Amino acid sequence: MGVSMTILGSGSAGNSIYIEAGESRVLVDAGLSARQLRERLALIGRSPETLSAILISHEHNDHIRGLKGIADKLGIPVYCNGATRDAIREILDTSLNLHVFHNGATFSIGDIDVHPFSVPHDAQDPVGFLDPNSKPNRGNYYGPGTRDNTGHGTHSHS
Numbered sequence: 773m774g775v776s777m778t779i780l781g782s783g784s785a786g787n788s789i790y791i792e793a794g795e796s797r798v799l800v801d802a803g804l805s806a807r808q809l810r811e812r813l814a815l816i817g818r819s820p821e822t823l824s825a826i827l828i829s830h831e832h833n834d835h836i837r838g839l840k841g842i843a844d845k846l847g848i849p850v851y852c853n854g855a856t857r858d859a860i861r862e863i864l865d866t867s868l869n870l871h872v873f874h875n876g877a878t879f880s881i882g883d884i885d886v887h888p889f890s891v892p893h894d895a896q897d898p899v900g901f902l903d904p905n906s907k908p909n910r911g912n913y914y915g916p917g918t919r920d921n922t923g924h925g926t927h928s929h930s
């Protein structure tokens with residue numbers, strides 16, 4: 773199964789990565805504004821309406837800024853762990869339906885396997901997600917304080 777990946781934003785201005793495999797379309801983090809996310813998805817011929825899910829690594833603003841405007845409005849399912857869910861609900865003041873995953877437990881969103889695992893970062897319970905393009909144990913993953921497989925840091929706020 774071919775997996776394609778596009779970095780929509782990185783750094784303190786907002787982090788978001790688009791991943792597509794088969795019919796499955798996922799955002800890892802939604803740290804750009806809803807409008808920016810829409811514009812950047814449009815550049816690759818996609819729209820927020822067709823997203824299968826949004827995965828959230830942790831609750832910092834540069835990872836969830838656009839979450840309400842995309843997920844709430846369009847009813848896109850959001851996945852995060854329990855501590856991050858509680859933090860997001862408080863920060864965004866939303867009753868957004870957040871699906872809970874457990875660190876270390878692999879799950880699937882259609883054709884995309886998701887491997888969340890705990891990483892060190894100053895948030896409630898931050899996770900990285902293994903890069904589905906990489907072979908096991910290559911260590912490429914997305915999340916706070918990590919690097920993606922293009923060598924660009926995906927997270928740089930202090």
Ligand SMILES: [Zn+2]
Binds near residue numbers: 830832895916
């Ligand atoms: Zn952070």
